[in-house]
Amino acid sequence: MSVDTVLPSVSARNRTAEVLRDKVVPAPGAGVPSPAPCPPAGPDRRSRGLWLTAAIVLLLLAGGGYGWWKAHRPLLPPGFASGNGRLEANVIDIETKFAGRIARLLVEEGDLVRAGQVVAVMDTRDLEAQLSQAEAQIRQAQKGVEEAERTLVQQQAQVLATQAAVSQAERAVAEARANIQERQSHVKLTQQELSRSTYLTARGYASAEQLDTRRQAADEAAAALSAAEARFGGGEHALEVARKNADAAQAAREAAAARVGAARHALEAQTQSAAFIRVNIADNSLVAPRDGPIEYRVANVGEVLGAGGKVFTMLDAADVRMDVYLPTPEAGRVRIGAEARIVLDAYPRHVIPARVVFVSSQAQFTPKTVETRDERDKLMFRIRVRIDPERLRGRERLIRSGLPGIAYVRTDETAAWPASLLPSPPPAAPAPAPIPTAP
Numbered sequence: 001m002s003v004d005t006v007l008p009s010v011s012a013r014n015r016t017a018e019v020l021r022d023k024v025v026p027a028p029g030a031g032v033p034s035p036a037p038c039p040p041a042g043p044d045r046r047s048r049g050l051w052l053t054a055a056i057v058l059l060l061l062a063g064g065g066y067g068w069w070k071a072h073r074p075l076l077p078p079g080f081a082s083g084n085g086r087l088e089a090n091v092i093d094i095e096t097k098f099a100g101r102i103a104r105l106l107v108e109e110g111d112l113v114r115a116g117q118v119v120a121v122m123d124t125r126d127l128e129a130q131l132s133q134a135e136a137q138i139r140q141a142q143k144g145v146e147e148a149e150r151t152l153v154q155q156q157a158q159v160l161a162t163q164a165a166v167s168q169a170e171r172a173v174a175e176a177r178a179n180i181q182e183r184q185s186h187v188k189l190t191q192q193e194l195s196r197s198t199y200l201t202a203r204g205y206a207s208a209e210q211l212d213t214r215r216q217a218a219d220e221a222a223a224a225l226s227a228a229e230a231r232f233g234g235g236e237h238a239l240e241v242a243r244k245n246a247d248a249a250q251a252a253r254e255a256a257a258a259r260v261g262a263a264r265h266a267l268e269a270q271t272q273s274a275a276f277i278r279v280n281i282a283d284n285s286l287v288a289p290r291d292g293p294i295e296y297r298v299a300n301v302g303e304v305l306g307a308g309g310k311v312f313t314m315l316d317a318a319d320v321r322m323d324v325y326l327p328t329p330e331a332g333r334v335r336i337g338a339e340a341r342i343v344l345d346a347y348p349r350h351v352i353p354a355r356v357v358f359v360s361s362q363a364q365f366t367p368k369t370v371e372t373r374d375e376r377d378k379l380m381f382r383i384r385v386r387i388d389p390e391r392l393r394g395r396e397r398l399i400r401s402g403l404p405g406i407a408y409v410r411t412d413e414t415a416a417w418p419a420s421l422l423p424s425p426p427p428a429a430p431a432p433a434p435i436p437t438a439p
Contacts, residue, residue: 099306101305173236328363330411355386383407
């Protein structure tokens with residue numbers, strides 16, 4: 001229906017209503033009611049007619065434009081497939097590891113951050129107090145180690161002294177044993193001489209004076225032997241005492257060494273405790289895991305968040321892709337690693353090279369937000385193409401998630417890309433912004 005057919009019909013209805021109103025006359029006689037006059041056509045009815053006409057015209061124009069686009073759209077040569085999609089970047093949530101209060105936010109939405117850059121700092125006063133306590137305990141444990149080591153040195157010196165005493169006692173015992181053997185030989189000699197003198201004196205060949213001399217020498221040798229044996233017994237007793245003292249010193253040294261080991265273990269435990277607290281303090285400085293722009297700031301300074309509380313949402317500049325849906329005949333010829341091209345609606349003259357990184361193994365209905373040539377009347381396979389991260393390096397500020405566009409996939413490796421889909425030179429990288437650091 002056109003505008004010319006609608007407007008005359010509205011005017012004809014208005015003129016008919018005016019004629020009927022003019023022809024109504026009152027009936028003769030009193031008390032006979034006259035018919036109510038017909039209300040005139042007001043502006044509301046005319047406006048509704050105009051709106052209806054405008055809507056019909058818009059529908060006709062949209063249908064004509066779609067038909068023209070469908071009839072004149074460029075066709076891909078054989079060996080290529082295309083699908084509509086939206087540019088997406090991997091979304092990373094920067095979250096807290098521990099419950100706490102946000103002390104500082106160092107970036108804002110839209111800022112470009114680098115991997116390892118501190119973006120927020122949590123309140124760590126309680127952890128810093130624990131760290132001070134742990135460091136004091138480390139100093140105390142260090143003193144304990146030093147004292148135990150001094151005691152161990154003393155015990156080692158005592159062990160050496162007792163070992164020297166044992167060695168001296170062993171030498172004394174050995175000398176006493178040799179002296180006994182010497183005295184025993186002397187006693188045997190004097191006894192033999194006494195026996196000969198007694199034999200000779202009895203027969204008159206020796207004097208009594210010689211016999212007395214031999215007897216006195218034998219008695220002196222026996223006395224010397226008894227003294228040597230006594231000294232040998234004392235030496236053995238001294239050796240036993242020295243050995244007991246050496247054993248006691250060795251046990252004391254081992255106990256001191258054990259105390260040194262325990263003190264060192266205590267020092268190591270305190271050191272590890274302090275290191276653990278330092279790690280917790282460092283983990284309360286939230287860092288960006290990858291290069292990319294900050295998309296959203298979810299929390300503000302002073303807010304208390306639980307463990308896993310979200311502070312920022314950022315985009316991974318190294319993982320920018322587009323998901324498209326292709327029917328079975330085309331999806332079956334797509335290979336992982338195949339070359340692809342992406343053309344965004346916002347930059348129709350810029351062709352971005354990409355590669356296929358995922359091909360779904362199961363067919364599915366395309367989402368409502370994705371338009372295909374067959375308008376979701378068939379099962380489709382999801383294909384993911386990813387932009388080369390090297391092309392995005394230094395151009396992280398140009399990344400925009402959600403931009404619609406078309407992805408072209410080469411299904412035949414021998415097919416040559418059309419001239420209109422040859423990669424465009426990468427855009428100039430913007431000047432890098434200064435990266436803030438945590439004070």
